[in-house]
Amino acid sequence: MMPPVAPVEIRNLTKRFRGVEAVKDLSFDVQPARVTGFLGPNGAGKSTTLRALLGLVQPTAGTATFAGERYDKLDRPSTHVGAVLEDAAFHPGRTGRNHLRVLAVIGSHPTSRIDEALETVGLTEAANRAVKGYSMGMRQRLAIASALLGDPQVLILDEPTNGLDPPGIAWMRDLVRGQAARGRAVLISSHLLAEVAQSVDDVLIIAKGELRAQGTLEQVLGGNEETSTEVKARDLDRLAQLVQAQGHRIERTGDTLLVLGAEPEQVGEVAAREGVALRYLAPRGRSLEAAFFALTADTGAPAWGIAAPATPPADGAAPEEPT
Numbered sequence: 001m002m003p004p005v006a007p008v009e010i011r012n013l014t015k016r017f018r019g020v021e022a023v024k025d026l027s028f029d030v031q032p033a034r035v036t037g038f039l040g041p042n043g044a045g046k047s048t049t050l051r052a053l054l055g056l057v058q059p060t061a062g063t064a065t066f067a068g069e070r071y072d073k074l075d076r077p078s079t080h081v082g083a084v085l086e087d088a089a090f091h092p093g094r095t096g097r098n099h100l101r102v103l104a105v106i107g108s109h110p111t112s113r114i115d116e117a118l119e120t121v122g123l124t125e126a127a128n129r130a131v132k133g134y135s136m137g138m139r140q141r142l143a144i145a146s147a148l149l150g151d152p153q154v155l156i157l158d159e160p161t162n163g164l165d166p167p168g169i170a171w172m173r174d175l176v177r178g179q180a181a182r183g184r185a186v187l188i189s190s191h192l193l194a195e196v197a198q199s200v201d202d203v204l205i206i207a208k209g210e211l212r213a214q215g216t217l218e219q220v221l222g223g224n225e226e227t228s229t230e231v232k233a234r235d236l237d238r239l240a241q242l243v244q245a246q247g248h249r250i251e252r253t254g255d256t257l258l259v260l261g262a263e264p265e266q267v268g269e270v271a272a273r274e275g276v277a278l279r280y281l282a283p284r285g286r287s288l289e290a291a292f293f294a295l296t297a298d299t300g301a302p303a304w305g306i307a308a309p310a311t312p313p314a315d316g317a318a319p320e321e322p323t
Contacts, residue, residue: 005067006029006030006031006067007030007153007154008029008053008065008066008154009063009067009068010027010029010049010053011027011062011065012025012026012027012062013026013027013049013061013062013064014059014060014062015045015052015059015060016060021209022045023045023049023209024208024210025061025062026049026206026209026210026211027062028204028211028214030186030187031202032153032184033180033181033185034186034201034202035179035180035199035200035201036187036203037196037197037199038050038187038188038189038190039189039190039193039203039288040205040206040207041296044208045209046158046189046206047086047158049064049206050158050187053071054081054083054085055070066081076108078107078149079150079151079152080152080153080154081152081154082147082148082150082152082154083156083158084140084144084147084156084158084160088139088140088146090139090142090143091131093132095130096126096127096129096131096142099131099142099146100117100142100146104149107149107150114149117145117148117149118145120145120148120175121141121142121145121175122141123141135163136163137163139163140161140163140164144160144175152184154184154185154186154187155176155186156187156189157186157188157190159189159190159191160176160188161190161195169195173195176188177199180201193288193292194288196288197288200217201217202214203215203217203220203288205220205292207295207296208298212295213291213295220288221288221291227262227263227283228259228262228284229258229259229262229263229264229266229267229284230256230257230258230280230281230283230284231259231271231278231280231282233257233279234277234279235276236252236255238274239270239271239274239276240252242271242274243257243267243270246270248260248261256280263283
């Protein structure tokens with residue numbers, strides 16, 4: 001019996017631009033009912049892969065298909081695939097509702113889907129406002145509503161949290177998990193590694209156009225990373241000296257000490273023996289950032305995986321989220 005065809009299949013995908021290989025012999029699947037994170041530094045080949053999948057660039061070799069079919073061969077593609085790319089654009093004079101009306105006509109979707117999509121992304125109250133008055137976060141929500149309009153089985157989101165404030169990011173996390181719970185295959189390309197780690201089931205890491213790791217989040221994070229322990233103590237300086245004397249390496253951030261290569265029991269025994277009162281003691285697993293940088297160390301990638309603090313809007317600017 002033949003195995004079922006995955007909703008998204010990339011097979012030996014290669015794309016060259018003027019002799020430069022942006023993607024090299026890339027192969028992976030995106031499974032239904034799961035959220036897959038597609039991660040890599042700038043220039044790694046993520047956008048080229050997504051564009052090849054959506055028929056926006058022609059592969060030099062290999063295939064990128066949905067359940068075995070190229071995007072341009074799908075019947076009513078927006079009922080199969082919903083996509084948000086980073087450069088989503090809208091007519092500034094149209095309202096959010098009218099933008100979706102146009103797409104509903106093009107895709108032959110029932111008009112009832114317009115209100116459903118607006119409600120899903122939290123734009124019902126702003127639906128009759130011109131898009132030019134939308135904040136960046138509201139435009140991002142409208143782009144996601146556009147992708148959901150056809151009730152697709154595959155959802156592709158490139159940097160989906162752009163412009164969203166912290167509550168909006170939490171909403172996005174619930175949205176993608178909800179889509180996966182309904183059996184959809186969700187593929188997220190993002191630079192917010194810590195956020196991705198809270199949302200995904202599977203991870204694909206790409207660098208220099210090549211696949212460096214793939215598997216469940218647990219498999220990718222597992223690696224060979226040594227055990228570490230996070231600890232807080234009343235006399236953290238003394239505890240740091242004591243665990244170093246035991247041969248352990250340490251990293252300190254504020255009032256927290258990370259003891260590398262030590263189980264919590266080992267750190268606790270040292271503290272108890274020396275009379276150091278502990279305030280917090282717990283194992284610390286490998287982070288997605290650590291796994292990412294270990295797998296892409298030869299790319300010289302910047303530390304873009306750690307989100308920068310949000311910049312407040314200038315006086316008089318629209319808030320990043322609808323009120």
